[in-house]
Amino acid sequence: MDLDSEKHSKRRKTKVEDDPQTTGMELLPREIAHDILSRLPITSLVQFKCVCRAWRALLQDPQLVNLYLTFSTLVTDQPCLILHCDFPIRNNLYFVDFAAHEEEKEKVKTIRAPFSSVMPEFEVVGSCNGLLCLSDSLYNDSLFIYNPFTGRYKELPKSFQYPDQEVVFGFGFNAKTKEYKVIRIVYYRNRHGGYPRSRRPIYSLSEVQVLTLGCPEWRSLGKVSYRLVRRASGALVNGRLHWISRPCRNKPARRLVSFDLTDEQFREVPKPDCGGLNRCTDLVALRGCLSAAVYCNYRRLEIWVMKEYNVKGSWVKEYNIGPYLPKGLKQKPVRPPKIWKNDSSGRVVGALCVLKNGEILLEYKNRALFSYDPENGKFKDVELKGAPNWFQTVVHVGSLNWIDTPSDADNQGSDSASPCVS
Amino acid sequence: MSSSTDSPTLTTETTQLSPQPDTETAKPTKKITLKSSDNQIFEVEESVAMEFATVKSFFEDSPSTDTVPLPNVTAKPLSQVIEFCKEQIKFKANPDEAQKKKYNAEFVTEKSDKDLVDMIPVANYLEIKDLLDVLNQAVADRIENKSVEYVRSFFGIDNDFTAEEEAALRREHAWAYEGVDED
Numbered sequence: 052m053d054l055d056s057e058k059h060s061k062r063r064k065t066k067v068e069d070d071p072q073t074t075g076m077e078l079l080p081r082e083i084a085h086d087i088l089s090r091l092p093i094t095s096l097v098q099f100k101c102v103c104r105a106w107r108a109l110l111q112d113p114q115l116v117n118l119y120l121t122f123s124t125l126v127t128d129q130p131c132l133i134l135h136c137d138f139p140i141r142n143n144l145y146f147v148d149f150a151a152h153e154e155e156k157e158k159v160k161t162i163r164a165p166f167s168s169v170m171p172e173f174e175v176v177g178s179c180n181g182l183l184c185l186s187d188s189l190y191n192d193s194l195f196i197y198n199p200f201t202g203r204y205k206e207l208p209k210s211f212q213y214p215d216q217e218v219v220f221g222f223g224f225n226a227k228t229k230e231y232k233v234i235r236i237v238y239y240r241n242r243h244g245g246y247p248r249s250r251r252p253i254y255s256l257s258e259v260q261v262l263t264l265g266c267p268e269w270r271s272l273g274k275v276s277y278r279l280v281r282r283a284s285g286a287l288v289n290g291r292l293h294w295i296s297r298p299c300r301n302k303p304a305r306r307l308v309s310f311d312l313t314d315e316q317f318r319e320v321p322k323p324d325c326g327g328l329n330r331c332t333d334l335v336a337l338r339g340c341l342s343a344a345v346y347c348n349y350r351r352l353e354i355w356v357m358k359e360y361n362v363k364g365s366w367v368k369e370y371n372i373g374p375y376l377p378k379g380l381k382q383k384p385v386r387p388p389k390i391w392k393n394d395s396s397g398r399v400v401g402a403l404c405v406l407k408n409g410e411i412l413l414e415y416k417n418r419a420l421f422s423y424d425p426e427n428g429k430f431k432d433v434e435l436k437g438a439p440n441w442f443q444t445v446v447h448v449g450s451l452n453w454i455d456t457p458s459d460a461d462n463q464g465s466d467s468a469s470p471c472v473s
Numbered sequence: 474m475s476s477s478t479d480s481p482t483l484t485t486e487t488t489q490l491s492p493q494p495d496t497e498t499a500k501p502t503k504k505i506t507l508k509s510s511d512n513q514i515f516e517v518e519e520s521v522a523m524e525f526a527t528v529k530s531f532f533e534d535s536p537s538t539d540t541v542p543l544p545n546v547t548a549k550p551l552s553q554v555i556e557f558c559k560e561q562i563k564f565k566a567n568p569d570e571a572q573k574k575k576y577n578a579e580f581v582t583e584k585s586d587k588d589l590v591d592m593i594p595v596a597n598y599l600e601i602k603d604l605l606d607v608l609n610q611a612v613a614d615r616i617e618n619k620s621v622e623y624v625r626s627f628f629g630i631d632n633d634f635t636a637e638e639e640a641a642l643r644r645e646h647a648w649a650y651e652g653v654d655e656d
Contacts, residue, residue: 079593079594079597080594080597083593083594083597083605083609086605086609087609087612087613088613090609090610090613090617091613091616091617092617092618094618094649095616095617095618095619097646097649098620098621098646098649098650098653099616099621099624100642100646101621101634101639101642101643102621102624102625102630102632103625103630103631103632103633103634104633104634105630106630107642158651160648160649160651161648162648163647163648200646202645202646
């Protein structure tokens, strides 16, 4: 620490003793300061770290972090969206906070990716409790946990890689054990196996790998009989991640398959009566319920919601959305055919979440956001000021959360985002 | 089914249990004296004073006293808190959520920043949960999306970071400082 700053802090100390009135919120009990701060949008929290030292300490207090997380996970109707763009070259993350600006043009802000030197290209595997799980899209063997609002990130231990493989990821939090888990469902083939002439490689073998965050190694759960379709995130509902299975010889109909983060078992979940899952493009959690977006004829989108988890009769066709083309997207732009490996072919409109006003937020062809009001059947474009042309939308929760594992406590001060000197 | 024969007897039993409310006749309103730290005396109706959990428990411990000293509370915020609680009593007797909401909103909008901040420790000390909630939200509304400088002046906070430290903190989350609301 240089002399100047030391002098500064000394002067400051005496001043506090002389005049306690200047300390503002520090005079308030900590719970009250927490209560006020927990009502603020995430951008304000991040900024207010540099109000003064006391506020910075306040904002790093695990109690506040938990309180804020509880608040923001309850309020799912004011999402904080993370936009991931990997086109044309550099990978960037952006965010839009629906809690911060209501009834306005949504401002899109760019988030610095502090790990870009180690992982220049990545995919978003999932978002849970304010943490993003990212995978290296160039080499496919690194995984990172990243909180875009604190800048903290951590590389996860490496898992076993097969030379020729296809991976379905899942990331979720187990509320019962308070553990985060990453699951890799790996489909692979032996070098000389498979059918060389088929257009799509057939991966006949599988292995399920699980990592509990904080543990040094991945565990293997053996093989899985379902062939799951890769999606950006395996909708987390009721402590289980969900995917749709591919049809195969002995199971011709697609299934709705869940993975329980507690007992680590795969189980089937009753399907909606939407005429098979062939046209189901998305599984999402809407207001905490497992929901399936089904793309129908004449560009119509049906959204089925399972009101009571695991109860077949509780599936309801909640939204029936007619065709809509967001303004300004009339002409077809040039775009490389495969930007995202996990992007499902044929997906036009993706369901994101239900907003405060009851409208449902949708994404159009990775290019625009719009909302649909089920009351009057009207569409509304969400103007994204400063958004990239192409993006993958991830419904996120803005928080200052971080994974509390014993191994993190050791290097808490030394991680990349910790502020300089104190 | 056998259970259907049981149910009528059950319902007759429950009807007998209808409560007999003992109608309280209007008592003469008792006044309670509150004394602020700057020695100002406030005479308030008992019902209003009982809104203050701290005062209430004071009376439960020593019912014979007639003046409650409030050593942590100055006169101005106390008078505003009393004003708020008087209104809340009316809403308690005559519930009207919309009207209450409107009053609460008006109560905070007409207060200065300093008044709000000064009232919070008072509401906290006197344990008036509703008011605390209203005040905390009001303060949050006033500082959300504002600049760091605005927040410092709002609470009268001195910046104790060195210029280099602050610059480093701002660099770290440069995106967050874009597009804040005007002060």
